[in-house]
Amino acid sequence: MTIRMTTLPKRDHAEARTYTPRLAAWVDKEKTKSMNRAQRELAVAEEKHKTKLVSLHAKKTQIEIDAETLKHKKQLEAERLMHKKQLEVETSKHRKMEWVCNEVARSKERLEGKKAVIESKHEKKDLKTNERAHKYDASGTHPNPNKCSGCGYLPKNPKKCFGCTSSTLD
Incomplete structure (x- = not known):
């Protein structure tokens, strides 16, 4: 049996020891056990690190998907609100247009009423005038002999009207 002497360096490398076989x-x-344990621990640590990276990557992907989903939901909500707002605007426009149309109809009705009143007054006045004309024609008199035919002014001097250029009296 040969005795083998191994020299192992010490930490400070200054002094080397000689051990028995x-x-x-x-x-x-x-040292082998320690190295194997270290390698196992490193492998476990690396595996945990890889697992953590995969988990974080999955979370990152999920966050991106959630952000896109939220963005899409917000767009849909914005479009829904815009559509709702457009409907409100259209409804308001329709109501206002209907109100204007009703106002036009009421105005036409008022105009027709006023026209009817004015025409009836005019017809009454014409009837009165015709009645008076028949009366004056029958009696041979005139309603106002001193009234100017040009302007309708009743001058103090019955011969000449100063309100117009007409010198004739009715």
Whole structure:
């Protein structure tokens, strides 16, 4: 059996120790266990990191989808509100147009009423005038002999009217 002496560097690298083969095997075994444990822990840590990255990427994607969905919902809501506003505007326009049409109809009715009143007054006046004309014709007199035929002014001097150029009296 050969004794193998292993020199292992110390932390400060200044002094090297020489171990017996049994001790060297134990040191190698402990270092191997430590290295395997470190590799397992690193693998677990890397796996957790990858899992976290996948989870965060999924969350990021979900946030983007939610944002697009919210944006789409807001657009739909805005379009619905715009449509509602347009309906309100159209309804208001329709009501106002109907009110204007009704006002026009009422105005026409008032005009027709006024026309009827004016025409009836005119017809009454014509009837009275015709009656008076028959009366004056029958009696041979005139309603106002001193009234100017040009302007209707009743002058103080019955021979000449100063209100117009007419010199004739009715």
